Amino acid sequence: MSSILTQNYRRQRDHFQPEDMDPQEQRRLRGLLEQIDYTAWVANREVIGQSLGEADPAHFEKLAVLTAQARSRWAAEALRLVHSGSPATPDQVARLTSARVAYEELAEAYEALRRMVERGYLPIKPAPPPPV
16 A cells, blocks of 8 residues: 655555456456546546636745745744743643644645646646746
8 A cells, every 4th residue: 555645644545456357357447447537637627727716826935935934933832832941831732733733734735736736637827937
C-alpha cells in the first residue's frame, strides 16, 4: 500500500493490484480503472472550475503570505511560552494549538490548490510579464 505524505498526515492509497490474474484480464481491469480515473478527472475539472473559476498568480501570492504569517504567529506563540519560564497553562496551550491549526490549514489549502492547478482542475491565468 502506498501513501502520500502531506503536511501532517499520510493519506493511504489502497489500489489493489491482483497478481494472479491472466494478462488479458489484467489489461481489461486496467482499462476500466483508467476510465474510472478519467471520469473522476473530468468531474473534478468541471466542478472545481465552475465553483472556483480561474486562479490567478496573485491569489497564490496572497495565500503564501497568509500562510507565512500564520507560521510566524505559531512560532512566536511557542517562543512566548518558552520565555515565560513557567509551565504552560491550558489557555496558553490552546492558543498555541489554535495558531498551529491555522498554519496547517492554510498550508494544506495551498497544497490542495496547487494540485488542482497541476492536475488541470483549476485553470490559472498566466503571470503578467515583468515590467521593463
